[in-house]
Amino acid sequence: MGSFPFSAIVGQDEMKQALLIAAVDARIGGVMIFGDRGTGKSTAARALAATLPPIMVVEGCRFNSAPEQIDASPDYVPGQKIKAVKAPVPFVDLPLGSTEDRVLGTLDLERALGAGEKHFEPGLLAKAHRGFLYIDEINLLEDHVVDLLLDVAASGENLVERDGLSIRHPARFVLIGSGNPEEGELRPQLLDRFGLSVEVRTPEDIADRVEIMKRCDENERDGRGFAAAWADEDGKVLKRIAKAKAALPKVETPESILEDMASLCKAVGADGLRGELTLMRGSRALAALDGKKQVTRKHLKKIAPLALRHRLRRNILDETGSTTRIERALEELFG
Amino acid sequence: MSEAAVIDDAALAFHLLVRNPALFGGIVLRGQGPVRDEMVAFATAAIGKNGPVVKIPPNVDAERRLGGLDLAATLAAGQGVVRAGLLDSAAGGVIILPMAERVAANVAAHIAQAIDRGDLAAILLDDGHEPDEVPPAVLTERVAFCCDISLLRESCVRDWPKAKKLAKVDRLDNSRLQSIAVTAAALGIASVRALNFAHAAARAHAALHGRKVAGDDDLEAAVRLVLAPRATQIPQMEAPPPEPADSPPQDNEADEGNDSRKIEDIDLDDILLEAAAAAIPRHILDQIEGRALRGGKGQVGRVGQKQKSALRGRPMGARRGVPGHGRKLALIDSLRAAAPWQNIRRRATRADDRRKIHIRKSDLRIRHYEQRRESLTIFAVDASGSSALSRLAEAKGAVEMMLAQAYVKRSQVALIAFRQAGAEILLPPTRSLTRARRALAALPGGGGTPLAAGLLAARQLAEAALKRGQTPTVAVLTDGKGNVALDGSANRDAAAVEAIGAAQGFAAQGLASIVIDISPRPRAEAAELADALGGRYLPLPQAQSAAMVAAIENL
Numbered sequence: 044m045g046s047f048p049f050s051a052i053v054g055q056d057e058m059k060q061a062l063l064i065a066a067v068d069a070r071i072g073g074v075m076i077f078g079d080r081g082t083g084k085s086t087a088a089r090a091l092a093a094t095l096p097p098i099m100v101v102e103g104c105r106f107n108s109a110p111e112q113i114d115a116s117p118d119y120v121p122g123q124k125i126k127a128v129k130a131p132v133p134f135v136d137l138p139l140g141s142t143e144d145r146v147l148g149t150l151d152l153e154r155a156l157g158a159g160e161k162h163f164e165p166g167l168l169a170k171a172h173r174g175f176l177y178i179d180e181i182n183l184l185e186d187h188v189v190d191l192l193l194d195v196a197a198s199g200e201n202l203v204e205r206d207g208l209s210i211r212h213p214a215r216f217v218l219i220g221s222g223n224p225e226e227g228e229l230r231p232q233l234l235d236r237f238g239l240s241v242e243v244r245t246p247e248d249i250a251d252r253v254e255i256m257k258r259c260d261e262n263e264r265d266g267r268g269f270a271a272a273w274a275d276e277d278g279k280v281l282k283r284i285a286k287a288k289a290a291l292p293k294v295e296t297p298e299s300i301l302e303d304m305a306s307l308c309k310a311v312g313a314d315g316l317r318g319e320l321t322l323m324r325g326s327r328a329l330a331a332l333d334g335k336k337q338v339t340r341k342h343l344k345k346i347a348p349l350a351l352r353h354r355l356r357r358n359i360l361d362e363t364g365s366t367t368r369i370e371r372a373l374e375e376l377f378g
Numbered sequence: 379m380s381e382a383a384v385i386d387d388a389a390l391a392f393h394l395l396v397r398n399p400a401l402f403g404g405i406v407l408r409g410q411g412p413v414r415d416e417m418v419a420f421a422t423a424a425i426g427k428n429g430p431v432v433k434i435p436p437n438v439d440a441e442r443r444l445g446g447l448d449l450a451a452t453l454a455a456g457q458g459v460v461r462a463g464l465l466d467s468a469a470g471g472v473i474i475l476p477m478a479e480r481v482a483a484n485v486a487a488h489i490a491q492a493i494d495r496g497d498l499a500a501i502l503l504d505d506g507h508e509p510d511e512v513p514p515a516v517l518t519e520r521v522a523f524c525c526d527i528s529l530l531r532e533s534c535v536r537d538w539p540k541a542k543k544l545a546k547v548d549r550l551d552n553s554r555l556q557s558i559a560v561t562a563a564a565l566g567i568a569s570v571r572a573l574n575f576a577h578a579a580a581r582a583h584a585a586l587h588g589r590k591v592a593g594d595d596d597l598e599a600a601v602r603l604v605l606a607p608r609a610t611q612i613p614q615m616e617a618p619p620p621e622p623a624d625s626p627p628q629d630n631e632a633d634e635g636n637d638s639r640k641i642e643d644i645d646l647d648d649i650l651l652e653a654a655a656a657a658i659p660r661h662i663l664d665q666i667e668g669r670a671l672r673g674g675k676g677q678v679g680r681v682g683q684k685q686k687s688a689l690r691g692r693p694m695g696a697r698r699g700v701p702g703h704g705r706k707l708a709l710i711d712s713l714r715a716a717a718p719w720q721n722i723r724r725r726a727t728r729a730d731d732r733r734k735i736h737i738r739k740s741d742l743r744i745r746h747y748e749q750r751r752e753s754l755t756i757f758a759v760d761a762s763g764s765s766a767l768s769r770l771a772e773a774k775g776a777v778e779m780m781l782a783q784a785y786v787k788r789s790q791v792a793l794i795a796f797r798q799a800g801a802e803i804l805l806p807p808t809r810s811l812t813r814a815r816r817a818l819a820a821l822p823g824g825g826g827t828p829l830a831a832g833l834l835a836a837r838q839l840a841e842a843a844l845k846r847g848q849t850p851t852v853a854v855l856t857d858g859k860g861n862v863a864l865d866g867s868a869n870r871d872a873a874a875v876e877a878i879g880a881a882q883g884f885a886a887q888g889l890a891s892i893v894i895d896i897s898p899r900p901r902a903e904a905a906e907l908a909d910a911l912g913g914r915y916l917p918l919p920q921a922q923s924a925a926m927v928a929a930i931e932n933l
Contacts, residue, residue, distance in 0.1 A: 080519045081569025085494070136494075139487035139516075155717035179490075180516070183483060207718060224812045245568035252559035252573055253552065259574045260549050263401070 046093035047086050047262055048269070050276035053255045054246045055083060060329075061239045061349055062091045063280070065217045067287045067328040071321060072238035073196065073218030075181075075229075075353060082243045084221040085136070085177060092134035092175045094277050095284070100173075102126045105165045106212045107133060107172040115213050117163060133174030135167050135216075139183055146188055147203055148210070163210045168201045171216040181220035182229045192218070193236050238321045239346075240353040242366070287331035294327045296338045303343055303377065310372040313354040321350040344373055381529060387657065389534040391523035391603045392417055394582045396424045398544055399472050399499035401578050404521030406478065406513060406607075408504040408661070409528020417527075418474060420535045421501060429471030434464055434489075436477045443488060465489065469497045478502035478513040486514040493520045509664035522575040524607035526659040540588030547581040548591050554580070554646075561601050561650045566611035576604040594646060601650045606657035613651050696743035711743035753789040753851065754807050754843040755930060758836040760856035760896070761797040762827040772896075773855055774818050775923030776930075777805065790848070792839055793818070796832030798825030799866040803835065807843065826868055829860030829907075830876035833884060840889050851890045853930050854911070857897030858904030874903075878910045885912035892916060894926060 052059065061074045076084045101108045101116070102125070108116040110127040119125075137146070148166030155161065167176070178184060178192075195201050201214040220237065222229065234240070246252055262269045304322045313319075325346040326338045333342070352365040395405045407414050422431045434443070445463030465473070465488060473489065475481060481489075492498050500521055502513050518524065527534070550558075558576045567573075580600035584592035696708035698715075716737045723736035759773040777791050791814065793805035805817040833854070840850035860873035884891065891913030895904035900917035908915035916929050 079568045080515065081571040083570060136491055138491050139483055141484070150714060150718070155714070155720075161718040179487070207715075224810060245570060247563075249556055249559045249563065252562070252570070253555040255570050256555050256558065256573050256577045257549070259570075260577060263578075264545070 047090050047259075048273035048277050049087070049090040049094040050280055051258050051262075051269070051273045052083060052087055052090060053251050053258065054248075055087060055243055057241045057349065058084070058087055058243050061241045062087060062219075063284060063332060064239065064325055064328040064346075064349075065219075066091060066095065066284050067331060068291060068324055069215065069217055071324050071328065072236060072317075073220070075234065075237040075240040076219065076221040076243055077224055077240065078221070078243035079223060079245055082245050084243060085179060088175060088177050088219045089134055092132045094281060095132040096281065097129040097131050098173055099127045100130045102128045106169045107174070108213075109173070112213070117210050117212050133171055133216075135171040135174065135176050137167055137176060137178045139180055141167065141184075141188060143188065143191065146191060147201060147205075149203075149205070150208060161207060163203065163208055165212070166201075168195055168214040168216075169212060172212075172214050174216055175219055176216045177219045178221070180222050181233075182222040182224070186230075189230070189233055193233060196236060234353045235315060235317055237353060239325060239349040241349060242352075283332060286334065287328065290334070290336075291327060291331045294330050294336060294338060296323060296327060300326070300338050300340065300343060303340065307343070307347060307372060307376060308351070310376060311351060311369055312356055313351050315354070318351050318354045322346060325350045340377055344377065347373055384526070385530055385532055385534060387599075387602055388525040388527050388530065389536050390583065390586075390599060391525050392421070392534055393536060393538060393586060394579060394603070395499065395501075395523060396421050397541070397586070398578075398582055399425055399429075400496055401544070401582070402499065402522035402575065403493045404472075404500035404502060404517075404523075406502045406504050406518060406521060406524040408506065408512075408524065408526045408659070409530075410503075410505055411528065411530065413527055413530040413532070413534060414503065417534055418501065418503070421472065422474075425472045430468050431472050431474065432464055432468035433474045433476070434485075436475075436481055436485075438464060438485065443485065465492050465498070468492075472499045472501060474501045474503065475513075476503045476505075478504045478517065479506035479511045481514060481517070483514060483516075486516050490516040490520055493517075506661070509661045512661070519569060519571060522579060522604055524659065526661065538586050540586075542585045542588050542590070544582055544585045546590060547585045550577060550580055550592055550597070554592070554594075554597055557597060557647050557650055558601070558605075560647045561654055562605055564613040564651055565605055565609040565654055567605060567608045568610075569608070572604060572608050576600045579604050594649075597646075598650060598653045601654045602657040606654045607659050607662055609654065609658045609662060612658070612663075613655050696745055698740070698742070699744040700739065700742055708743040708745045712737065712741050715743055716741040752848045754792060754840075754848045755789065756792045756794065756807075756836050756839050756843075756850055756852045758794045758796065758801075758832045758852060758854045758856075760827055760829070760832070760854075761795040761823045762825050772923050772926070776926045777814060777818065778811070779923055779927050794832060794835045794839065796828050796835070797823065798828070799831075799862065800828055801831040801835035803839070807839065807848075826862040827856070827860050827873070828862035828864070828866070829856060829858070829873060830864050830880040831862070832856075833877065833880040834864075837880070837884050837887065837889070841887065849890075851892070851930060852884075852913075853892050853894060853926070854907070855894045855896050855926075856904060856907070857895060858893070858901060858907045859897075877907065881907055881910035885910065892930060894929070 049059070058074075058076060061076075065071050065074050074088075076088075078084060098107075099110055101110055101113050101119075104113070104116050104118050104125075106116045106118060107130070108119070110125060113119045113125055114121075144166065146166050146168060148169060149164055151160075151162040151164035176192075181189070195214050196216075196218050199213060199215040201212055203210045218237070246255065258269075261272075301323065304319050304326075308318045308322070322343065326342040329342045329346055330336075330338045335342075348366050348369050351369050355365045355368060391405060392407075395402050407417060425431055442461075443464050445461060445466050469492075475489070489500055493500060500517065502517060502521065504513055506512050512518065555577065558573055558580075562573055562576070577600070580592045580596045583596040583599045584590070587596075589596070696711035713735070716735065719738075719741075720736060723738075727733075727736065757773050757777055773793065777793055790807045790809050791805070792803065792807040794801050795804050796802070805814055808814060836852045836854070840852055843850040860877040861868060861870045863869045863872040864876050891908075891911045893904055893908035893911060893913060893915050895901065895915065895917040897904070904917070905915045914929075
């Protein structure tokens with residue numbers, strides 16, 4: 044299936060919003076998507092990656108290096124001439140049951156056995172550099188792979204010390220996880236690493252569901268025509284992201300809003316500093332997407348459930364969902 | 379459904395798939411037999427004309443599945459020889475997956491990715507017997523059809539003389555699309571994929587019968603073939619379907635014009651729903667009923683089976699070491715370790731040394747298996763009589779406390795309540811707090827004490843867990859005084875005899891257990907029960923959650 048145009052996705056506004064924010068500010072630290080199967084989680088993430096403008100990479104570099112950062116690539120020999128080419132934003136689908144070798148990269152067996160050379164064969168992390176790393180059913184992923192991912196996601200660098208190899212290469216990507224909480228809980232440490240989380244539900248509205256069937260059918264019959272029909276809309280999204288990216292450094296966050304953020308985190312009992320940081324970055328990105336120069340409470344309120352709902356400490360006695368708890372706190376604090 | 383109808387439907391689904399494998403992603407053929415063999419042979423021949431047909435053995439390793447270096451050939455040739463993976467070699471064609479109900483989660487995930495990319499379609503051969511023995515949900519979600527052919531004796535392979543090309547069939551009109559959406563909602567189907575499959579099936583069905591426009595018959599077939607096997611609830615026939623006229627206006631007004639649906643359309647919804655309800659396969663019905671019995675909400679889907687395959691001790695790579703004493707050599711990893719040094723070592727050896735590979739002891743690697751025997755704690759709680767509510771509340775507290783640590787320890791918890799006439803699984807084995815909350819929210823209490831029934835239910839769960847490779851522990855919370863016999867009658871003596879009998883059967887299985895006596899004054903009966911169970915006895919008059927958890931963990 045070719046990629047589906049991002050703007051042609053029916054509904055799922057919260058998910059789309061979160062993905063846009065991650066596209067504007069990659070430092071937000073990934074998006075966790077909770078929801079049933081077949082609700083368009085991977086379609087949306089894939090669509091966004093395909094919509095983004097191509098990036099410049101060094102031709103032949105297996106680490107997706109940007110021309111100006113070629114020094115960091117293990118493939119680069121100083122003094123070597125490089126040629127920059129356009130490439131689509133990478134989107135890597137990490138399958139359940141991936142081995143450490145495939146994720147991190149490993150000794151290139153072919154070269155080793157054939158030529159007797161020690162050579163590094165990059166893994167999925169190198170492929171995802173500067174793009175998206177999508178993990179379906181992340182709650183079922185092996186713990187040791189999750190640990191590796193967390194480490195790399197936090198440091199932005201993949202350090203391989205195995206098989207007699209010693210290699211480091213940059214690996215910065217937007218981590219997108221998806222899973223169904225009914226099939227196993229995620230470890231809190233892992234959840235906390237995600238900047239935003241969204242809950243997707245299947246569209247309840249019959250008209251929406253009919254619209255989805257129509258659009259999927261059109262896409263299936265004439266993918267190119269369908270993409271062309273939505274190219275304008277996708278172009279608008281693209282422009283919005285580009286504008287927001289440019290405006291982001293200039294968006295101001297008033298002192299009073301920062302205080303609001305701190306008191307909100309305290310009120311809901313979100314552990315750690317990461318909640319506040321994400322609130323700040325998320326609200327800023329949101330303001331930038333809205334074309335505003337200053338963060339307001341409106342942005343804060345909108346971002347709060349996405350930034351905090353996965354960070355609340357489990358309370359066995361309180362059966363209320365996290366989203367409700369955050370909304371209650373917002374209501375109490377800011378009316 | 380009559381057998382003829384089942385055969386017709388299986389034939390339909392099968393032929394729709396064979397004609398458009400990429401569009402439908404695949405099919406589940408449940409049940410063994412000559413009919414299935416014939417279908418597989420037919421599909422192999424028909425699809426094989428246009429693309430590869432590859433059989434994926436259930437035990438296939440990652441290297442072979444995904445491709446990689448062919449080690450034997452590489453060593454012989456002295457240069458890298460890459461072999462395409464089975465999944466790659468099936469691109470543009472079909473894979474056949476035998477014993478699909480036992481396929482490991484990681485294999486299923488790779489296949490699911492390939493289906494998502496539109497690379498291939500999968501014919502899943504499902505040999506499951508129990509209702510919950512089904513292929514992983516990641517796969518069943520991505521294939522359009524699921525046919526139970528276990529009862530078929532007659533051939534499914536047909537000729538379709540009038541068949542047209544699918545591309546010639548128009549899209550369904552608005553009101554028919556709406557009927558699909560309404561029917562799916564009534565069957566409790568959340569996935570949007572199912573809707574698209576149903577739409578495609580309606581069109582493909584029309585094409586098969588030589589129609590240019592899909593009509594109500596085509597729609598009905600699509601609902602039977604695609605939606606019915608995905609049902610998670612049995613539709614309420616007497617209730618009118620949700621009023622579609624209320625739905626907001628479509629943004630796409632150029633199409634078909636009218637939004638307000640006519641009476642006939644709503645009748646059509648009813649017809650479709652009835653057709654779907656009649657076509658829900660037996661094992662799905664069993665699943666739905668099983669879930670209803672446990673008090674689930676029905677939207678859970680086929681939860682849990684997937685974890686099965688992940689539990690077995692799985693190879694966790696290799697580490698340095700010398701084989702022997704039950705430790706197995708990891709050949710590939712050993713060669714991998716030796717590979718970089720080959721040139722150097724060759725240079726260092728005498729000229730008459732003809733060895734192709736030079737391996738030193740330090741290169742040897744041994745397999746390292748992860749021992750992950752997941753534990754399952756089954757609480758069997760006496761929910762009878764007046765103090766039931768507080769006991770249940772304590773048991774609930776203990777379940778939640780254990781679950782709160784479950785993601786650290788990877789242990790599962792289940793809860794059985796026995797009261798009045800029988801035992802009920804309130805919480806099937808789970809690690810999910812979300813599910814546990816929901817199942818525990820409404821706790822029934824009161825009535826007699828069917829102790830034997832409770833023990834039997836616990837034993838069934840425990841044995842199922844053993845089969846999955848888990849280690850079950852059973853905690854019985856009771857005062858030991860059964861007063862309801864297995865047949866549901868209030869017969870104190872029979873109940874006591876049966877309870878001890880059930881307990882002894884339990885002990886014979888070697889299952890670990892503990893009896894927690896929750897009566898205000900500890901009694902002899904509970905101690906006797908513990909004795910018969912071969913388990914520990916713990917009088918705990920206040921049934922405090924924390925003490926209970928501590929006792930179970932110390933077992």
